[in-house]
Amino acid sequence: MSFQLHPQLQADTDVIGEFPLCLALLHKENIGPWVILVPKVANLQELHHLPMADQQQFLLESQTVFESLEQLFKPKKLNLGALGNMVPQLHIHHIARFETDVAWPGPVWGNTEGKQRSEQQTQQLVQQLAQAFQTQFADFKVN
Template sequence: MVELHSRLAADTGALGETSLCWLRWMRDGRFPWLIVVPKREALREWHHLPVVEQGRLLSTVNHLAAELERVTGAEKINIGALGNLVPQLHVHIIARFQNDPCWPGPVWGQGTPQPIEAPPAWLGDLRLPQ
């Protein structure tokens, strides 16, 4: 049975899931930030998924990107699947604003995270994929 990587479990909160993916939110109060993690054992790269599941993952990411934009009014949505520190495939979806602390640069390795425990209010307005 596949398990969520310990770093992802520590840094994120549960939002929901689909038959393919866990849906998570990042516990950094600086940014509205979602994480999508396919529930597949030892999966490191998107292109290692079967083509049908690649399409389902893309559909999930696109849905959540549009929802994050809608509920936050983001000026830009950043999507990335780096995996340099956490090898388990996971996709970041981050709402960005010109006044955010890292604009216009990337969020990774920049500044000091602001840990939050309670789900942010904007999550309540998010429509999750089926």
């Protein structure tokens, strides 16, 4: 079976582009820059189920996301999370957190207002992130 993005992830995100291993998505919620990496592997639920080389590739891609978020937005804290209780497909959240965000200092899950950014804000943020990812990671592709 080939890789397919879970319908809930499709509904909740916009595509930024693709790393060699992961699809890079931007969460639609307007809490701040919230990138989700989804390994393009069918039926994958846990990171440790990937071969070690793919786990290392994930770390390189994750580092690129976090370095980009740090450089572009200067967050107070960077959050990393992989819950998967509602959406079993492995997806790892990379969230730039600020003392001014609605959920601070708690977790974003269940603590936001559910507001989405405008289409213009989304496109601007997608372009900004894609450019930063391409600058740091030569094999990043914009769809």
